[in-house]
Amino acid sequence: MEQIQEAYDALAIEFAASNPKSKAAYDIATKCLPGGNTRTVLFYEPFPLYTERAEGCHLWDVDGHKYVDLLGEYTAGLYGHSNPVILKAIQEALKRGLSFGSHHADEARLAQLIRDRFSGIELVRFTNSGTEATLMALAAAKIFTDRSKIMVFEGGYHGGGFLFKSGPHPVNVPHQFLMAQYNDTASVDELIAANGEDIAAIIVEPMIGSGGCIPGTPGFLAHLREKATEIGAVLIFDEVMTSRLYSGGGVQSELGITPDLTTLGKYIGGGMSFGAFGGKADIMSTYDPRATSTARKGASVPHAGTFNNNVLTMAAGSAGLENVFSPDVARTLHGRGDDLRNKLNSIAKGTILKVTGCGSIMNIRFIATPPEDIHNVRDLEGQSTLLLDMLHLYMLGQGFYMARRGFIALSLELTATELDGFLEAAQGFLRKYATLVSG
Incomplete structure (x- = not known):
């Protein structure tokens, strides 16, 4: 746990240094909103990013960083940002x-x-x-x-x-x-x-x-x-x-x-x-x-x-x-999600990174339990939320926007280029922190 905390702290310091304008925007928000927040799920430490604009499957924050949007507004953003x-x-x-x-x-x-x-x-x-x-x-x-x-x-x-x-x-x-x-x-x-x-x-x-x-x-x-x-x-x-x-x-x-x-x-x-x-x-x-x-x-x-x-x-x-979202298009998106989830679980073999879900909706977690043995929330006891926090900050640093809790919802705007890039970034995380995620 101490090693994980040290790794997280290093990522948090790097995140704060890279996002001064988001930090300033958050500080202003705390003066008029409780905790600078009016939607709890969007808050995370050390402070949340502030988005300036969005187009297609991409977001740009106030510090000028570009992200592939894998969160999909918690499934509401199926059409992307500018269909x-x-x-x-x-x-x-x-x-x-x-x-x-x-x-x-x-x-x-x-x-x-x-x-x-x-x-x-x-x-x-x-x-x-x-x-x-x-x-x-x-x-x-x-x-x-x-x-x-x-x-x-x-x-x-x-x-x-x-x-x-x-x-x-x-x-x-x-x-x-x-x-x-x-x-x-x-x-x-x-x-x-x-x-x-x-x-x-x-x-x-x-x-x-x-x-x-x-x-x-x-x-x-x-x-x-x-x-x-x-x-x-x-x-x-x-x-x-x-x-x-x-x-x-x-x-x-x-x-x-x-x-x-x-x-x-x-x-x-x-x-x-x-x-x-x-x-x-x-x-x-x-x-x-x-x-x-x-x-x-x-x-x-x-x-x-x-x-x-x-x-x-x-x-x-x-x-x-x-x-736009015909039954055929829906089937294609569903299959694309299943493929991404299967590939994530494949590259994570031998680690405690696991992915559950169905179709275009999925959740990454760090737990020893195989995905097929997770049937209810009690099967998630013992998962590492600190490793999830690490993954979240790491992926932001690599240009991929997802939920702090490991939640992903694909949009129609995402292509193989973005999804392959995400898989590569996930492999990079597993390699860099191999000793922390070993199964």
Whole structure:
């Protein structure tokens, strides 16, 4: 540990010396923002970089350094930073006016495109983030079932008010949560046996995202579908991150496992603020403003949001799904991600660097456990976060921008040139710090 700390300290000193303008910008930010920050995930020591501009798959910071963007805005940046189709759609929308305060054709256009992609969505409503989508989906589930408890999974993340590490987070929305273990059907069955009649919803990421890119097994996800049906609970797939996988219809469409509700976000807004939730018509009718058409007796439930159908998101999102991210393009990107992950694991043989994930979303970590034996967050105990910090600073020094926690999300703008360069940089890290990463 002492050797790793010394190596990290040396990288941190080098980083600080190379980025004086970012340090100055950060110091200014600390005077008006708590810790200079308004989005926790973007903070890292010794201080975060400040980006000046972006184009294609590249970023330029205020000190003039150029980076290959491998973070992809945590999956929201699928189209890169300057896709001409997306930019044209936004520019044309701007010409028509910033905000209407009324219905417009692009909202139904985007809704239909989403419905066509996702096997489990009959009706959909828009929000401004994945967090909001989760809030409204869970509200619908509780109202529809007239039950109160929500089953979640350790390591899961469903937005800013839904963090589940070793237990519920203090900022969490105060639902009655029951926490099971991911990819562990026995833990699910145990909670159902004790609480089945009170469970309104089972919400799950088909691949745990921020918890480390751990895919759910088909058998586990199918078991959740079976049990939710058995007890009359609403099965919710959080596909905010995984919606881009396979042919762009998410895990549900690939596996043929149909959830009752789905939450979406990230790239589907074309780079604009976006969230959505959708699913079975009888559940979604909870929010139908025509009171007599709802599945419930009496008035419908209101769902507000000034920017739910904002013109920029609706236009950019529709253009992206309609003209850029076709199922064939999605398949190609998925395969490119699988190839990169396999190559990373191959060059790291004999070390503790491991990569998990699915398609274009992956997570690097330093742990002795083989990727195929990582089934939930408990299998990540013992990983070295300090080595991850080292890798992050090292890669920034080599011109590659990724998340501090080792998270990578590929964009459509990345080519073999950038990905091969990243593989070469990863090999350089493993060679330079061979004694620290030896398996």
